[in-house]
Amino acid sequence: MDIGTGDGRFVYQMARSNPDKLYIGIDASSEALVKVSEKTFRNPKHGGAKNAIFLQARVESLPEELNQIADEVHIHFPWGSLLAAMLKPDEAVLSAVRRVCKRDALVELVTSIDPSRDAGELQRIGLGSVEDTHVTDVLFEPYKRAGLNITEHGIMPPDKWPSLCTSWAAKLKTSGTRHVRYIIAQAF
Numbered sequence: 001m002d003i004g005t006g007d008g009r010f011v012y013q014m015a016r017s018n019p020d021k022l023y024i025g026i027d028a029s030s031e032a033l034v035k036v037s038e039k040t041f042r043n044p045k046h047g048g049a050k051n052a053i054f055l056q057a058r059v060e061s062l063p064e065e066l067n068q069i070a071d072e073v074h075i076h077f078p079w080g081s082l083l084a085a086m087l088k089p090d091e092a093v094l095s096a097v098r099r100v101c102k103r104d105a106l107v108e109l110v111t112s113i114d115p116s117r118d119a120g121e122l123q124r125i126g127l128g129s130v131e132d133t134h135v136t137d138v139l140f141e142p143y144k145r146a147g148l149n150i151t152e153h154g155i156m157p158p159d160k161w162p163s164l165c166t167s168w169a170a171k172l173k174t175s176g177t178r179h180v181r182y183i184i185a186q187a188f
């Protein structure tokens with residue numbers, strides 16, 4: 001499951017590469033999903049992917065039909081309320097993310113914050129600076145209370161960004177001030 005899937009590129013590519021697995025892309029906005037949704041209905045020889053589903057929903061109100069179905073949840077380069085919910089964090093949203101996970105499912109959160117370029121947005125969503133100790137000092141306990149155990153976190157080097165297969169990763173420029181951080185959590 002890919003929450004905040006944007007134009008659905010990650011879901012589409014994963015579904016094409018792994019036809020035996022089901023991929024679900026979710027975004028608050030459906031606009032960017034029109035093209036990719038149409039593509040999935042083509043003949044698989046011409047780019048179709050029947051194992052990819054896209055739906056419009058906010059992370060704050062994920063449909064109950066998604067309960068406990070995910071082996072993996074990805075949240076790549078969130079912005080706005082999704083970014084705020086994952087990093088402040090909002091425990092109700094963390095519980096919603098946990099709710100769609102099977103036991104032992106992995107949750108991957110990848111964020112890209114440029115302290116100077118994104119200062120306005122960070123202020124708007126009420127998130128101050130995100131220090132290196134943010135995961136251990138601020139996130140670790142609330143994630144645990146929601147049933148998500150943070151098992152790994154760190155900074156992703158720029159040469160690994162394209163391997164994320166998302167449009168936002170492709171847009172990122174190597175910049176001295178932009179850090180791409182990742183968190184892996186396991187549902188328990």
Ligand SMILES: C[S@@+](CC[C@H](N)C(=O)[O-])C[C@H]1O[C@@H](n2cnc3c(N)ncnc32)[C@H](O)[C@@H]1O
Pocket residue numbers: 003004005006007026027028029057058059060075076077078079080081082083166167168169
């Ligand atoms: C920067 S884009 C990243 C898109 C994609 N994951 C990528 O890496 O290319 C952030 C996405 O998060 C979505 N988003 C923001 N707030 C959300 C929310 N509360 N629930 C679901 N999606 C949200 C936006 O609509 C946007 O498509």
